[in-house]
Amino acid sequence: MGESRKGMLLVVSGPSGTGKGTLIEKLIEWDSSFGFSVSCTTRAMRPNEAEGKQYYFIDDARFDQLIQENAFLEYASVHGHRYGTLVSEVNSRIEQGQNVILDIDVQGGMAVMKKVPSCVSVFIYPPSFNILEERLRNRKTETEEEICRRLNNARGEFTKMGEYQYLLLNDTVELATERLKCIVNAEKMKSARYIPTIPE
Ligand code: ADP
Ligand code: 5GP
Numbered sequence: 001m002g003e004s005r006k007g008m009l010l011v012v013s014g015p016s017g018t019g020k021g022t023l024i025e026k027l028i029e030w031d032s033s034f035g036f037s038v039s040c041t042t043r044a045m046r047p048n049e050a051e052g053k054q055y056y057f058i059d060d061a062r063f064d065q066l067i068q069e070n071a072f073l074e075y076a077s078v079h080g081h082r083y084g085t086l087v088s089e090v091n092s093r094i095e096q097g098q099n100v101i102l103d104i105d106v107q108g109g110m111a112v113m114k115k116v117p118s119c120v121s122v123f124i125y126p127p128s129f130n131i132l133e134e135r136l137r138n139r140k141t142e143t144e145e146e147i148c149r150r151l152n153n154a155r156g157e158f159t160k161m162g163e164y165q166y167l168l169l170n171d172t173v174e175l176a177t178e179r180l181k182c183i184v185n186a187e188k189m190k191s192a193r194y195i196p197t198i199p200e
Pocket of ligand 1: 014016017018021022023136139172173176
């Protein structure tokens with residue numbers, strides 16, 4: 001018995017290739033109360049992607065228009081492309097008690113932490129830089145130039161780890177998923193989120 005209030009806004013950040021997408025997918029499979037916030041991006045669609053699933057793929061002019069309309073909770077340039085979290089993907093769902101996950105870079109993560117202090121922030125990190133590089137290469141979604149840019153940017157992003165509430169090692173998918181579930185389970189029990197009704 002009990003009454004849930006607002007939903008949880010779960011911010012998942014970490015350098016490219018650390019496993020954000022992989023772990024978010026596992027979390028949503030495990031707990032269907034979580035919905036993914038689909039961001040806008042100006043980067044090109046990858047072969048395995050679909051419009052409105054991973055992203056809304058838009059051009060620079062549309063991105064500028066959305067900024068003018070205050071449609072973004074946050075937006076940033078990441079690895080040479082623009083990305084933005086839509087207010088419409090987040091606010092109403094949280095108000096209705098749904099849980100929402102953001103897969104966003106560190107700049108975006110810090111902006112959301114400021115704007116929505118009640119969010120739960122998780123930073124994913126790899127066992128080593130070599131393993132990060134290996135995972136990024138094995139994914140085969142970026143050119144050599146893009147891989148180098150992402151690996152260089154990773155160094156700077158790691159310096160911001162301490163700004164996050166939780167630091168999650170992604171060594172194996174199984175262990176990392178368990179760690180993420182532990183965070184979510186504990187957060188769900190917070191008194192700020194849930195008021196139990198104790199029967200007589
Ligand atoms: P991100 O969303 O952070 O850029 P991905 O989830 O796409 O990262 O993961 C990067 C690559 O590494 C993918 O090919 C994914 O299958 C792989 N991967 C993710 N986690 C692990 C892990 N624990 N062990 C081995 N490979 C992993
Ligand atoms: P990718 O191009 O690999 O899908 O994503 C590149 C980076 O952009 C990732 O670090 C991802 O978390 C980040 N990203 C995706 N959507 C958003 C967003 O809406 N805002 C911000 N700031 N970063 C985002």
